[in-house]
Amino acid sequence: MPSTPRPARTSYHHGALREALLDGARELLAEGGADSFSLSALARRLGVSTAAPYRHFADKDALVDELCGEGYREFGRALTQAASSTTDARERLDALGVAYLRFAREHPAVFGIMFTDRGPAVLASGVPTFEVLVDAVVAAQDAGALPPGADPRVLARTVWATLHGLAVLGRRGGFTKLAIDDDEARLVADALALLTR
Amino acid sequence: MPSTPRPARTSYHHGALREALLDGARELLAEGGADSFSLSALARRLGVSTAAPYRHFADKDALVDELCGEGYREFGRALTQAASSTTDARERLDALGVAYLRFAREHPAVFGIMFTDRGPAVLASGVPTFEVLVDAVVAAQDAGALPPGADPRVLARTVWATLHGLAVLGRRGGFTKLAIDDDEARLVADALALLTR
DNA sequence: CCTCCGATGCGAGAGCCGTTCACATTGTAA
DNA sequence: TTACAATGTGAACGGCTCTCGCATCGGAGG
Structure with a gap:
């Protein structure tokens, strides 16, 4: 065949x-x-x-850009669905983190393309994808799981960076010496346990 | 000219x-x-x-691999130098973080190549680069700046992931809506303030 | 000093890729 | 029915990676 x-x-x-x-x-x-x-x-x-x-496409880049756009939308759906899986603000952060790492694992090629240099237009189209993550951080702060006094934008970018770093480094096996064999849930739980209280 | x-x-x-x-x-x-x-x-x-x-090189990939190897070595030197700039374990973490982000900013192309899929051999050659970071995390834990009970490997990979995420997302302007215009020192300080105590 | 040889350069070319252009085919609206 | 817009084709150009046989050089041994 x-x-x-x-x-x-x-x-x-x-x-x-x-x-x-x-x-x-x-x-x-x-x-x-x-x-x-x-x-x-x-x-x-x-x-x-x-x-x-x-x-149908001006050139190869236009096709890849479209792929990125679809990737952002699907990524956004996965995050939104994870966020709606619980009403607890702290649990929601965990769910979002697991969804983040799972998307990177299940769609490695698209994930890689989405986060390599692809022009400002594509980049801008990805912004809404991560709003649910920012919202969840704010909610967690309101719920007392994150420092109340801190700037929400600082909290959001720190949580986002941590999840993204876990996804990227885990994807390429960077953690081999640091027990990467842990599953996504544990990876996320361990990291967020340090960030929250 | x-x-x-x-x-x-x-x-x-x-x-x-x-x-x-x-x-x-x-x-x-x-x-x-x-x-x-x-x-x-x-x-x-x-x-x-x-x-x-x-x-001089078997193919294009071999040349790029060599570039990655040199990048790892220079990255390692930058981190080691940053680590030696202070004796305080907590300050050392900050210095390492700033050096991490600075390397990503000053050598964006090489940094990008170092962390995209490049065969297991190149990957393995990069492991020693980050040992100084892992050591610094352990030292910070011993000094009481990080939770004493936690698994050092968990701490190390979380700190590493956070710094790497800041570097990657910052490099591609991902934080535009989250005050990326902050300089590296503030970015690192804010993030590590959440991880340490 | 000469000779030989290994290292390192060259030109030509095969095969793939992105992209364009003139032309062919088709469904549809007038 | 006929004309047109949309969408397909084949051929071709230039650029890229990589290979092959040949040219040139520097140095070691006679």
Whole structure:
């Protein structure tokens, strides 16, 4: 069962090439990492010419940017869902942290792309993704789980940085000597236990 | 004064091409980011043929790996120097944090390369770089600045993750809405104030 | 001093990639 | 039916990584 040569269509026009390109790009990214992803390989896999993608995206970067945008939206959904899983402000922080690390683990390629230099427009589109995290930090502060006197923005960026650092360093095995084999829940719980009281 | 066509040599053999390649690669990386760095452009800048670099590096990845190794060593030197700037365990943590963020700011391209997927060998070569950070966390714990009962490895990875997260998110302007304009000293001080007591 | 050889340079070229351009095919609205 | 806008094709250009056979140099041994 050859997976590479996919006929995928019978008529001259593909019909839903734009979506197929995005889906195929996610697959290629997941299979071979960000380096081994080429528009040529993508077109080949979908059975269209190498020029076809340019009817739907200005260039390769535009396609990757779109992938980032979708990544932000899905990341945002995952965080929002985690936040709604409990009403306790302190527990919500834990849930958000686990969701953060889980997204990085389950979508490593997209996660990596989302946080590498991708132009200001893409960056701006990602801002709303993390609002739920900032809100949760403020709520935790109101609930007394974080220092009441501190600047909420300082708290938010510190918590965010800690979670992001755990995600990034864990993803590349940076913690090998520091017991990375701990699962995400423990990683997050240990870290947030230091930040909260 | 054209900077691109650099004669750089008069005889048939270059003489110190390996070092020139590494230096030039650092320059190109600093100028145009990791994407716009090609062996062709590098060879062009040095005035050698595109085949010449392959006498010194197996392929492009080998050159980048070497760059990472040098980056780790310089990063380690910066951290070690920061650690030796004070005898107070708590102050030492701050100094290390500032050095961490400063390295990320002053060498953004190399920093970015060091922490993107680059094979297990390169990764392993980076381990000693962060030992000084782990040691400082243990010392701070002994001095009472961090919870005495906690697992030192948990403390170390949490502090490391927080600093790394600050470096990464700050580097790409992720904190725009959260007062990233604060300087590194304040960023680190605020974060470590939450982790220590 | 000469000769030989290993190290290090070169030019040419194969194969992949991104991108463009003129042209082909198709569904649809007038 | 006919014209048009949308979307596909094939060919081509330049750039990139990497390989191959050949050229040039410096130094060690006769």
